[in-house]
Amino acid sequence: MAVPGSASGFVGRKARSVLGQVGDLFVIVLEGLRRSWDVKSWWWEFVDQCWFLARVTSVPVLLVSLPLGATVALQVGELAWQLGAGSATGSAVFVGLIREVAPLASALLIAGAGGSAMTSDIGARHIRDELSAMEVMSVNPIHRLVTPRMWAAGTIAVCLCPLVILAGASGGYFFNVVVQGVTPGAYFDGALSLVVSSDLYVTLFKAWIFGFIAAAVACYKGMTCATSPVGVGRAVNQATVVTFMLVFTFNYVISAVYFLAYPPRSL
Template sequence: MADQFSRQPYIAGAYDDGDENTGWGRDPPSVVTSKAAPVTTTNVIGGRVLARIRPGTEVAGGFFRMCVLTAKALKQPFEWREFIWNGWFLMRVSLLPTIAVSIPETVLLIFTLNLLLAEIGAADVSGAGAAIGAVTQLGPIVTVLVVAGAGGTAICADLGARTIREEIDALEVLGIDPIHRLVLPRVVASTIVAVLLNGLVVAVGLGGGYLFSVYLQNVSSGAYLSTLTALTGLPEVVIAFIKAATFGLIAGLVGCYRGLIVRGGSKGLGTAVNETVVLCFIALFAVNAALTTIGVRFGTGR
């Protein structure tokens, strides 16, 4: 077998006589020579551009892969205990910030709106403005701030600490899927908590608007209540809760992904938490703009 794959050594001058016993025959062995690519401005710029965009594309690819694996994990039995614990945890860290942000935002919105309506003699329709503002904008925006600033960072910090302590690797060694065990319950909990927070913000907005308008700006109570549904109907409410669910889903996915890929110890964990806030804000405000456009297109006031 060794003789079958062995070849005779190169012998100078043995390639023109056709003697098979003195070498490989008439033709000499081909020698592959490689030439270095010329260094041009285009190659340099292209290399720098690729070096710049490669980390971003790798992150986007990893995030998409985690989203696909999370969707596939829905086929397996759901981790209800992990879901309940994380839902309670997210509600606990998000409830007080939601109330603290929604009350001043409501006062500012209703106060400015009532001043404008009083200038044109339409203070009696302040309920319509309060409803459309609280349902379509105030609720989703406050949900964005709280879910990204409190919920997403809490998820990232939790999973990031587990990653640094090598708990994720230990789960994989034991044959436990971290996506199914840790990521999916947190994503579902974040989605549901965001919907509940949106309902809380809308309720606080409408109630605070009523108290502020009736008792501080002398708007008629009956007029305020009767005009609540003038511009706000079922389509606006449905789109508002779709927004909230989408915000919670995105915040949960981003927080989980950044927590799972954290590197560099405590310093890397702090950087990952900060990046989670920035990425969530960018993504959620973009989604809010897109869904608001859809709401205007198919809304009640169209």
Template sequence: MSASALRYLVSGIVRGEFQYKEFISQAWFVVGVAVVPTLLVAVPFGVIISIQIGSLAQQVGATSFIGAANGLGVIRQGAPIVVALLLAGAVGSAICADLGARTIREEIDALEVLGISPIQRLVVPRILATMLVGMLLCGVVAFAGVLTGFLFNVLAQGGTPGSYIASFAAFAQPADLVLAEVKSAIFGVLVALVACYKGLNAKGGPKGVADAVNATVVLSVVLLFAVNVVVTQIYSALVPQRLG
């Protein structure tokens, strides 16, 4: 299915057959499903990281590096992981339920009888929409997490704004944000592929759709964390880190 989706994507763009209306509709649907939960998770996530890092930094006498540790932790790992969990739990389950319901109502079979490929018509727009929105959500989570950590450190932990910003600027680099966006794009593609595959292969009526949704969430989370480890190791090996 992945190979077919890639083939239909390339041929659709070249021939002008790409389903732009479906893509826009699905992107708006993904935004509606994921934006509010993302904002609700990003703020407490930033606070939790700030509390843990601030406490540890005070114990070892490294309070001047709180900004760097907090900011890099949110951007490199926190934001992509939050996006991965929300994409798997909210977006992936919604896509799988939608396609699964269409499958058991035999709408997918009707498309194939009419000579319309479900992958071209339904899967490809959802993959691109999930990838694009995942990248946008990563930027939102990174900004909200860093800002929340900064405000909490300054207002609640007695930190100084200058020290926080200086340490963050000394160690952070544009490649860190690029890493987060690349991770989120990969996560979006994987979640959409798993959700579409499970939805299109749902069997057994409503119970089968429920089982497919459950399998989508579990498989997506496991797969995303495994991919996160691999991508992080590749980044650490190829991109030199700033030493401040």
């Protein structure tokens, strides 16, 4: 039995608090999914959130992906030249972009730009007692606010993946072809030699899952924040950090399962 005030008692309280928060998050997610079939009740909120997320993430994702693809091409290209396989840079750039960079970049931008706005919006509603007022009017705030945001974040995360791939491939093309002198044919031939259709399917699936997670965590933190402006600000920071941790954890699990089911193809 843990003694009050001892280290073991402190760890036990923290563990119970974390488990309680995880349980509350799952309750909100499941409750949000439960009424997903009633599309007409949240369709216009879904459209509004899709437009908002696309507006705040499309330009930043391009600005992030261009130098990211160029950096990958530069680093991998130098190593490939040392090994006498400069034409393999295109393969490395495209495989990295499609398998890992595209879903992670889209999800992190959804969490940083869109998720923070979701947390602050719902947190402001919470401290003004708007959520309680909705419950008094027999309107479930989870169905009305959380459900469309989760579906919108997943949808936009999937739509951002092609932008990440195209922008990153353009940056890689500049450094690999223009700077390092690889022919365009060798760049694109190598790019398509290792990529298979299942890579793209898994990438889109991961992007949807990551966007869904970002919105769910953002809404949960907003609905459970302290009833003060400081509480809303802390909830925004916590939502971003928790989302990053969950995204990287789920990315590892999904990638490990995918590689076990479909081993990477060799040149």
